[in-house]
Amino acid sequence: xxxxxxxxxxxxxxxxxxxxxxxxxxxxxxxxxxxxxxxxxxxxxxxxxxxxxxxxxxxxxxxxxxxxxxxxxxxxxxxxxxxxxxxxxxxxxxxxxxxxxxxxxxxxxxxxxxxxxxxxxxxxxxxxxxxxxxxxxxxxxxxxxxxxxxxxxxxxxxxxxxxxxxxxxxxxxxxxxxxxxxxxxxxxxxxxxxxxxxxxxxxxxxxxxxxxxxxxxxxxxxxxxxxxxxxxxxxxxxxxxxxxxxxxxxxxxxxxxxxxxxxxxxxxxxxxxxxxxxxxxxxx
Amino acid sequence: xxxxxxxxxxxxxxxxxxxxxxxxxxxxxxxxxxxxxxxxxxxxxxxxxxxxxxxxxxxxxxxxxxxxxxxxxxxxxxxxxxxxxxxxxxxxxxxxxxxxxxxxxxxxxxxxxxxxxxxxxxxxxxxxxxxxxxxxxxxxxxxxxxxxxxxxxxxxxxxxxxxxxxxxxxxxxxxxxxxxxxxxxxxxxxxxxxxxxxxxxxxxxxxxxxxxxxxxxxxxxxxxxxxxxxxxxxxxxxxxxxxxxxxxxxxxxxxxxxxxxxxxxxxxxxxxxxxxxxxxxxxx
Numbered sequence: 001x002x003x004x005x006x007x008x009x010x011x012x013x014x015x016x017x018x019x020x021x022x023x024x025x026x027x028x029x030x031x032x033x034x035x036x037x038x039x040x041x042x043x044x045x046x047x048x049x050x051x052x053x054x055x056x057x058x059x060x061x062x063x064x065x066x067x068x069x070x071x072x073x074x075x076x077x078x079x080x081x082x083x084x085x086x087x088x089x090x091x092x093x094x095x096x097x098x099x100x101x102x103x104x105x106x107x108x109x110x111x112x113x114x115x116x117x118x119x120x121x122x123x124x125x126x127x128x129x130x131x132x133x134x135x136x137x138x139x140x141x142x143x144x145x146x147x148x149x150x151x152x153x154x155x156x157x158x159x160x161x162x163x164x165x166x167x168x169x170x171x172x173x174x175x176x177x178x179x180x181x182x183x184x185x186x187x188x189x190x191x192x193x194x195x196x197x198x199x200x201x202x203x204x205x206x207x208x209x210x211x212x213x214x215x216x217x218x219x220x221x222x223x224x225x226x227x228x229x230x231x232x233x234x235x236x237x238x239x240x241x242x243x244x245x246x247x248x249x250x251x252x253x254x255x256x257x258x259x260x261x262x263x264x265x266x267x268x269x270x271x272x273x274x275x276x277x278x279x280x281x282x283x284x
Numbered sequence: 285x286x287x288x289x290x291x292x293x294x295x296x297x298x299x300x301x302x303x304x305x306x307x308x309x310x311x312x313x314x315x316x317x318x319x320x321x322x323x324x325x326x327x328x329x330x331x332x333x334x335x336x337x338x339x340x341x342x343x344x345x346x347x348x349x350x351x352x353x354x355x356x357x358x359x360x361x362x363x364x365x366x367x368x369x370x371x372x373x374x375x376x377x378x379x380x381x382x383x384x385x386x387x388x389x390x391x392x393x394x395x396x397x398x399x400x401x402x403x404x405x406x407x408x409x410x411x412x413x414x415x416x417x418x419x420x421x422x423x424x425x426x427x428x429x430x431x432x433x434x435x436x437x438x439x440x441x442x443x444x445x446x447x448x449x450x451x452x453x454x455x456x457x458x459x460x461x462x463x464x465x466x467x468x469x470x471x472x473x474x475x476x477x478x479x480x481x482x483x484x485x486x487x488x489x490x491x492x493x494x495x496x497x498x499x500x501x502x503x504x505x506x507x508x509x510x511x512x513x514x515x516x517x518x519x520x521x522x523x524x525x526x527x528x529x530x531x532x533x534x535x536x537x538x539x540x541x542x543x544x545x546x547x548x549x550x551x552x553x554x555x556x557x558x559x560x561x562x563x564x565x566x567x568x
Contacts, residue, residue: 129501133566149501190495195504198486201539202479203562205532211474213566217413217433219513220479222506228566229503231559238555241547248489249544253537255485260533263525271522275515278487282417282497282512 010099010168011036014071016064016086018042018051020132021103022077023140026056028172031142039067047137056140068094073168075126076102080236084113091117099161101126105188107153107181109240121157124165126150127184128174129192133228146173153181189242196226196234197245198252203227294383294452295320298355300348300370302326302335304416305387306361307424310340312456315426325351331421340424352378357452359410360386364520368397375401383445385410389472391437391465393524405441408449410434411468412458413476417512430457437465473526480510480518481529482536487511 013029013036015022026040040057041064042048048060061067064086068074074090076083083104090100091114100123104110107125114123130148132139150169154162166176179187203224206216216224238245262270297313297320299306310324324341325348326332332344345351348370352358358374360367367388374384375398384407386394391409398407414432416423434453438446450460463471487508490500500508522529546554 131501131503133503149499187495187499190490190493191499191504192501194490195486195500195507197543198482198540199503199507200559200562201536201543202482203565204539204558205535206474206478207562207565208535209474209528209532211471213568215433215471215475216479217415217476219415219417219483219510220475222509223479223483224562224566225506226503227559227562229559229563231556231563234559235552235556238547239550239552244493246544246547248493249540249547251489251492252485253540253544255488256482256533256537256540259481259485260530260537263522263530263533266523268519268523272515272519274484274488275511275513275518278484278491278508278511279513279515281487281491282508284497 008164009034009036009171010073010164012039012070012072013037014039014041014064014067014074015057015077016041016067016074016090017077017082018044018047018057018137018140019077019135020139020144021128022075023047023051023056023137024130024142024144025075025077025103025172026051027054027140027142028145030056032171039071041067042137050137054137064090065093068098071098073099073101073165076100076104078104079233080104080106080109080240084109087113087119087123088117091119096122098122099124099165101165103128105192105237106240107151107179107184111153111181120155122161123154124158124162125153125181126165126169126176127152127188128169133225133230135230135233143173145169148174150174150176151179151184152176153179153184185240186242186244189244190248193237193241193245194248194252196229197249199224199226201249201252292448293318293320293455294357294448296323296354296356297321298323298325298348298351298358299341299361300325300351300358300374301361301366302328302331302341302421302424303361303419304423304428305412306359307331307335307340307421308414308426308428309359309361309387309456310335311338311424311426312429314340316455323351323355326421334421338421348374349377352382355382357383357385357449360384360388362388363517364388364390364393364524368393371397371403371407372401375403380406382406383408383449385449387412389476389521390524391435391468395437395465404439406445407438408442408446409437409465410449410453410460411472412453417509417514419514419517427457429453432458434458434460435463435468436460437463437468469524470526470528473528474532477521477525477529478532478536480513481533483508483510485533485536
């Protein structure tokens with residue numbers, strides 16, 4: 001859907017955080033035919049310089065206050081806790097016309113922060129299902145969001161702002177879809193956080209068994225790719241993780257033990273049935 | 285290393301099995317500047333036709349006896365049990381000059397089959413660390429082996445044949461390396477079979493929790509990619525799996541449970557330490 005005349009594209013966008021997520025959004029916007037004026041900020045001066053040099057941002061002031069001053073849209077692209085803190089800070093110094101957004105991986109903590117700051121009517125939380133096990137601006141790329149699902153959370157009072165934010169994501173090739181904050185976080189506990197920790201669990205077993213990463217085939221490399229993710233970024237997420245995450249890990253432990261027992265018992269039919277069912281799921 | 289004058293390249297190669305592994309080898313050989321004459325055989329007539337049509341093989345006789353009749357090298361590219369059966373069959377009808385090889389994922393069962401058939405002195409077992417969760421000739425590709433490690437197992441009596449087989453793999457861009465059959469199978473239990481079943485375990489948990497594959501992000505998709513593998517191909521492997529595979533799955537169950545407990549207890553330091561250690565391993 002093209003933006004309607006009442007939903008003009010954002011002409012001035014501030015992105016706070018220039019790592020993989022913020023940097024990739026800046027790069028994608030810079031690549032548009034009619035790009036908005038993007039101001040980027042990072043606490044890290046070398047990242048600000050790199051973003052300027054790459055042409056990803058038009059300006060990169062040293063303080064975020066400057067970046068958000070006249071922005072129509074502010075996108076917070078920091079670790080979860082920093083996003084919550086920044087949301088309160090930015091809410092306090094920007095006028096009601098400024099739309100606030102973020103790309104944090106959990107939405108309920110941000111929805112609470114928006115409510116506490118009294119800006120639920122101008123907050124449109126986003127979570128793009130894209131990223132990298134690497135981090136920092138150097139790992140950002142222009143096409144990161146191409147084809148990616150972007151979950152969005154907004155109160156009814158912010159619905160026309162949500163339309164404009166959806167249009168922005170569509171302009172960079174992403175597929176925005178509205179969801180409830182709680183439903184989102186439950187889904188993520190299973191679809192995102194569980195695969196992450198499953199990969200860590202597998203990697204820890206391989207490491208203890210003395211297997212070197214270079215001894216893995218392509219399948220083993222894929223299965224452990226997430227084990228290379230940045231611990232610092234995930235720490236905050238785990239603090240707010242839905243109980244479904246721990247439940248999922250206990251279920252994974254049960255599944256691994258059942259499979260071990262099938263092997264011990266030489267139950268090849270049971271193993272084949274398991275593989276057939278997961279293959280059917282994977283291809284569904 | 286270029287083949288020495290005493291190790292001329294194989295000029296007539298028979299490949300029995302035209303799925304991902306055999307089909308990809310045929311395609312790669314067909315793409316060489318000075319390709320050998322390749323005869324391909326599959327029990328599946330449509331696969332033989334497809335390989336002929338793709339120019340991957342020069343001939344595709346309906347029976348494998350015809351394919352191996354004058355071959356200098358016979359490569360078995362079938363599921364494990366079929367490879368063992370074929371090895372005995374091919375050994376019985378080919379002369380001592382014919383080198384026998386295979387690309388099965390376990391090497392001890394093939395080494396036993398070679399010894400029982402009395403052809404240990406002309407068998408060079410191979411296991412390329414490459415493949416696909418898809419199967420059949422349609423999933424084969426010319427560059428599958430490019431850059432891939434290929435483990436090779438051969439008795440001292442077959443060492444000059446092993447040199448020629450190494451040269452063949454190098455010609456298609458692979459990296460052959462000799463290994464002992466037992467050491468290979470133990471390593472594979474951990475580096476290949478364990479990630480496979482860990483992926484099945486994770487997929488089974490996600491399926492039961494009602495997560496659809498399309499709801500996964502790129503990380504979750506990678507972590508469950510192997511869960512789409514063909515059950516039939518793996519069944520034989522699990523019959524011969526080293527005990528290290530079941531041990532690894534019990535260890536995975538323990539690791540998953542420990543992580544669940546860290547979450548339950550809100551032990552963010554413990555979670556961060558785990559992630560830091562697996563990241564260090566992954567990047568080592």
